[in-house]
Amino acid sequence: MVQDSAQQAPSVTPATPARALLPSILPAVAVGVMCGLLLVGVEAAAEELQDVLWLTVPDALGIGRYSVAWMFVMLVATGIAVGLVVWKVPGHAGPDPATVGLDAPVLPPVVLPGLVLATGLMLAGGPSLGPENPIIAVNVGLAVWLGGRAVPRAPGRIWPVLAEAATIGALFGTPVAAALVISEVLAGQRTRGLLWDNLFAPLTAAGAGSLTATLVDRPSFDLDLPSFGPPGxxxxxxxxxxxxxxxxxxxxxxxxxxxxxxxxxxxxxxxxxxxxxxxxxxxxxxxxxxxxxxxxxxxxxxxxxxxxxxxxxxxxxxxxxxxxxxxxxxxxxxxxxxxxxxxxxxxxxxxxxxxxxxxxxxxxxxxxxxxxxxxxxxxxxxxxxxxxxxxxxxxxxxxxxxxxxxxxxxxxxxxxxxxxxxxxxxxx
Known part of the structure; x- marks a missing residue:
């Protein structure tokens, strides 16, 4: 009877003790702040360049800011500028973007400056893409490079997770988005421990990244559309x-x-x-x-x-x-x-x-x-x-x-x- 009851007892996932989670707080916060600042910095620089290219220059030339001719010139010029970066800058601005998703590869440091430059030119020039994939890749590369030197004993796989979570949190202005993405990833993997134990460090990084972006840039997604009341x-x-x-x-x-x-x-x-x-x-x-x-x-x-x-x-x-x-x-x-x-x-x-x-x-x-x-x-x-x-x-x-x-x-x-x-x- 004892053996039968033992066999029928549900398995319990062991929780991670607090002392094992506490050392991850400081690196997670540092990664979160770094990722948030880099995202805001790239977007702010791109916005300044966008104002010059789409407002200052056409006004000085007496051309309509968003005339068909100027839009055509700017988009072709952006293609030439980004093409030069991909061709000549060391690292060629990273891998083919068609092969990259939110789960970014770990790129060597030599690739990152060209990728940042190509992303900034793209954001300012007008092509219909957002900053998320390349900025996540840059932050992952920086986190792995800097983290491996600052905390050499830390598992190498922790830095990409922290950087991705922090960047997603900064992009959307809340750590909730990062927690949802990571939960979806963990659901497809065999992970040990409780979900919240696995989320602790990434959620800390996402919180730091989103708070950094919010304090510096105050992003908002609410479109202020008309209220529709109780759904029918x-x-x-x-x-x-x-x-x-x-x-x-x-x-x-x-x-x-x-x-x-x-x-x-x-x-x-x-x-x-x-x-x-x-x-x-x-x-x-x-x-x-x-x-x-x-x-x-x-x-x-x-x-x-x-x-x-x-x-x-x-x-x-x-x-x-x-x-x-x-x-x-x-x-x-x-x-x-x-x-x-x-x-x-x-x-x-x-x-x-x-x-x-x-x-x-x-x-x-x-x-x-x-x-x-x-x-x-x-x-x-x-x-x-x-x-x-x-x-x-x-x-x-x-x-x-x-x-x-x-x-x-x-x-x-x-x-x-x-x-x-x-x-x-x-x-x-």
Whole structure:
């Protein structure tokens, strides 16, 4: 009887004692502050350069700031500038960005300056990519290099985890996003110990990174869209439909990704690939207008300020153009991430749905559109839910998004991802 009861007793995961967790606090805080400051520094420098390139210079030349001619010139010039960095700067600004996701490789220190420079030029010049992937890669490389020298006895694998968590926390202004991403990663791995024991050091780094970015830069994702009150059946139906349409639309770009990447790859040289990408992006900007430029965070705020101010056709054009610009920029070699432009695509789609069907509340349309597009582009469920929810300051939106994510996830799961292997095949 004793043996039977012992065999039937549930296994208990041993907890990590506090004395084993305490030494990780100081390195995690240091990594978090470093990652937050580097992110804010790169973005601030890029914004200053953007003001010069898009405001000061065209004003001095007497050219329209966002005229078709100037957008075309700037995007081609950005392709040339980034191409020079990739060609001539030591390290060639890191690996092909089409092969890199949020889980960044550990790059040697010689690569990092060129990657920072290429990212800053891209952010200022207008291509439709965000800072997340290259900044995570830079912070991971710095953390491994500096951490290995400062604390040589620490396990080497801890530094990439801390840097990724800290950068994600700084990007979104909260450690919650990092905790969700890491929880999703841990769920797919065989890890020992309790979840919160494994999250302790990364969450500390994410908290330090997000607090640093918030104190220095005060990022905000709330679009201040109209309140919709308690959700109803109509809101649920709208969320399910818009999220599913967003997922299907973004999957079109995902399936086209290897073919567009291969087309630019045939040019074989960054001084041909990136300027050619700039030419295509210039043509797309002429179609979609200046709001389809850049990473898209400031631009979605401008769209959300007047949900009724544009017809459905204009929102539809911006949705398709921004998605195409994201596809081209990610394929031709620009260093950048895909989350922020995907948020613009989802926002424009949601506002298009509201313009077509007045019963679709703009808050529901935007959050559901962002959810569906991000699920297809990133294949990160928690990040997609989190970003879609924080755009709308409504507690009731979370339940709608959780339900809307289910059919959207069925559409994207098992499909190719918007990331390639070294041989050019898609990851599933």
């Amino acid at each position: 059946w109509g809101d649920l139906a709208a969320a399910v439909v818009v999220a599913s349409v967003g997922a299907l639309l973004a999957l079109c770009a995902v399936y086209a990704f290897p073919y567009v990447h291969a087309a630019f790859g045939r040019l074989r040289h960054p001084m041909l690939m990136l300027p050619a990408g700039g030419v295509v992006l210039g043509c797309l900007a002429a179609l979609g207008g200046h709001l389809t430029l850049f990473k898209g965070l400031d631009e979605i705020a401008e769209l959300a300020r007047d949900p009724e101010g544009r017809p459905a056709g204009e929102f539809a054009v911006m949705t398709v153009v921004k998605l195409a610009a994201l596809l081209v920029a990610a394929s031709c070699g620009f260093r950048g991430g895909r989350i922020f432009p995907a948020v613009f695509v989802g926002t424009a789609l949601g506002l298009c749905a509201h313009a077509l069907v007045s019963g679709v509340h703009p808050s529901v349309g935007v959050s559901a559109g962002v959810l569906g597009v991000l699920l297809a582009i990133t294949r990160q469920g928690w990040v997609s839910l989190f970003v879609a929810a924080v755009l709308v300051a409504e507690p009731g939106i979370i339940s709608l998004l959780c339900i809307a994510s289910l059919p959207a996830w069925l559409l994207v799961t098992g499909r190719p991802q918007m990331q390639l292997r070294q041989d050019g095949t898609q990851i599933r």
